[in-house]
Amino acid sequence: VPVVDLNADLGESFGVWKLGDDDGMLRVVTSANIACGFHAGDPSTLRAACDGAVSNGVAIGAQVSYPDLAGFGRRFVDMDPRELRDAVLYQIGALDAFARAAGGRVSYVKPHGALYHAAATDERQARAVVEAAREYDPSLAVLGRGGSILLDAAVERGLASVAEAFADRAYLPDGSLAPRSDEGSVLVDTATVARRAVDIAVSGTVRATDGSTIRVEARSICVHGDTPGAVRLVESVRDALEASGVGVHAFVA
Amino acid sequence: VPVVDLNADLGESFGVWKLGDDDGMLRVVTSANIACGFHAGDPSTLRAACDGAVSNGVAIGAQVSYPDLAGFGRRFVDMDPRELRDAVLYQIGALDAFARAAGGRVSYVKPHGALYHAAATDERQARAVVEAAREYDPSLAVLGRGGSILLDAAVERGLASVAEAFADRAYLPDGSLAPRSDEGSVLVDTATVARRAVDIAVSGTVRATDGSTIRVEARSICVHGDTPGAVRLVESVRDALEASGVGVHAFVA
């Protein structure tokens, strides 16, 4: 039986500013990438997100970032790898305090924004993230793009690596994502997104922009909760997966 | 045999800015109140301080603060008690990640600066600090001023409370500290400070500003490492204690 995880970015409010529908998403996803305060997420937001994850049986991941509130972690910051490792370790520990207070624990790490991209292609940045995860707890998994340097680095250091795919993003024939700036690169039609999620989970394939079918291996599908109607879209994805006989379960126990 | 702990604030550098002689102090004190990033202490500074504490066999405490880098945590911030609790929990978790990476653990919590003073007298602020400590780990001790609301709150919630005294500060006859702005309120003569430390440890007393002898119960003596010559002064205090037959040991195992 095919099995897949649904992961989403949560805990991304900050103080008076609210972002996304955490409560709605926590009823649908199986893994929550919770912000750790560096790109978003004040301490009380972290608590609420962890409480919600635990009470919904959702796995908690540390969504670690460069220190960049003003840029929401989307700006590459050329940090020394040791300083980056320490910044990541700081974030994992801070979030885990709330996860444990809620009765759960951080079980994986996923870099956010510019760090997600840097760690996918830059070995030093990737190793810094992995090293922090390993130092904190060698049983932590690392969630990232399939085929990324980040997942290679995780394997190299003995950590579980988990590949994710995107049901709502257009793929180029070479397996990479079409740039967000390209027209049609973000899919919004519910039926289309749901069908692609099923294809990824059942056959490990997705239709590319040129109409060809390409392989996309993924134990997890990343979904987004920060747009109006996002929760409903994710519900449709989950319903379609289950209707196709796919088990929707977190990748961590 | 009388026993006393020597505690000092460490890890208070930030990025390029250095403060105090952590290495020197870690060779003398038995407990290190390590900053957690809110009033001082970038992640790499936390790592270095935790590594040094563990390798010197020094107990690690979380020196938690209001979020106030520009004011070094010396400005009272009127935080909602739940937000304060969450800010404290965040800091404990962040620091503990480095303590554990170094092979140790955070074993106590001590509020810093304006939070130290607020938690000594304001029940809501005191309870917020204690609640965060208890949530993180009920075996954490709370270090604070003898007779403070903070220590009462710790006892009330079942946490170990540890009273500290100051060998280098003048005490008023009522047992309170003379304000820093008073002339002579901070003692710098090595022999005087060392003798007062011995009095506190051996007889639980100190000479007050009016010449009277008052009771000052303390399991720990707070010393300071951020001035030139500070390390030498603390060494003299420790030597005098040991020469008087006082055991100098951390209050945590």
Add this chain to the structure above:
Amino acid sequence: VPVVDLNADLGESFGVWKLGDDDGMLRVVTSANIACGFHAGDPSTLRAACDGAVSNGVAIGAQVSYPDLAGFGRRFVDMDPRELRDAVLYQIGALDAFARAAGGRVSYVKPHGALYHAAATDERQARAVVEAAREYDPSLAVLGRGGSILLDAAVERGLASVAEAFADRAYLPDGSLAPRSDEGSVLVDTATVARRAVDIAVSGTVRATDGSTIRVEARSICVHGDTPGAVRLVESVRDALEASGVGVHAFVA
């Protein structure tokens, strides 16, 4: 002919987080209290707000705050008066750069959140705000609560003081605002709010919570733009004022 100003807090987004409908409000109000980056407002948000204010002919005020992004400036921070003065001066200068780039200028100062309340009652905090304004430009006006220490301090230093009132808040018989926590303290009925605005502007009075009519002198009425329907409510207020023959004009030239 009675004349009144309508002022609102604007520029309170931060990075990816959006707050309020600045464009909508700028079409209705006559004075914009623009955040300066300390409680809200990244630099690009300041630019957009200043550009919009100038193109709509709206006066620009510096909405200065304690440094407190996480608390949106609603937490009292016990800053040394000289440090507060300097923090306020920093904010005025920063905002004025955008006001001037847009072809306008900062013409008044209004403290935000906890600083608004502190400066209304604490002479040292009030004087710090006024001193910064005066240092920057003695032609700046100071906008605050009628009868506040802040306005007294402004007058004392030779700055124009401008009193504001609230059409959507309940007043106690002694002229103070009913606490937000009291039921009914924030009025939402459009007709009621509009009528109270007209009463304030035309007769300098408002109906208090006990039914009595009290005096509320105000050259400006503060309105709020951060709730759904806020812009429409303010439009109704403005329409009612103009229908009653009240001139709606900024208090600065």
Add this chain to the structure above:
Amino acid sequence: VPVVDLNADLGESFGVWKLGDDDGMLRVVTSANIACGFHAGDPSTLRAACDGAVSNGVAIGAQVSYPDLAGFGRRFVDMDPRELRDAVLYQIGALDAFARAAGGRVSYVKPHGALYHAAATDERQARAVVEAAREYDPSLAVLGRGGSILLDAAVERGLASVAEAFADRAYLPDGSLAPRSDEGSVLVDTATVARRAVDIAVSGTVRATDGSTIRVEARSICVHGDTPGAVRLVESVRDALEASGVGVHAFVA
């Protein structure tokens, strides 16, 4: 008569953390690059630095930076050029408030740290800095490395461009600086540094690492004040320049 300016980075303390000897340097240099709060410099530090500059007759420049306190502005941050322009404008305005309160004004802009390097080679980053300066005041000069993209961009937009050289850094034969990591790349011998300063000012040349003499045109020489003995070294440089008949004057009126 040859004329040269001596510029140094000042105002780089932050809260309790002190860096450099501003008072000492202000008695020797002719231009002060004052931090603006983004990599260093709390508001009260800006005030002190501006007061000191004005009372010593030293020109004030805005030392603008990426937002990066923890990294002291030495980390490249991949900011969108419009956001960078706005961040720079914010900083110029904030600093100018203190310059004007002191009776002076910001008369030039110099990027700091990673932004200095990025703006020297990246056209989009360079233009963002120049655009902010031009928007604030077209009479501002831009100070940077001779031959840099930054100075080209300043000229292109009609701003005065001022080239600087380094008397205490080793130059490669191609005119670029030897990397700091190279042994001998930072010169500390007083007589050597002073002689090189005179060579730069009098003949526009400097001895490169291979012994060859290369051209280094510079209207300003950058000196450093953040090491022990730095002030004395700079005094020696100034004495040597004056003894050689070089006028030591700011490049701005």
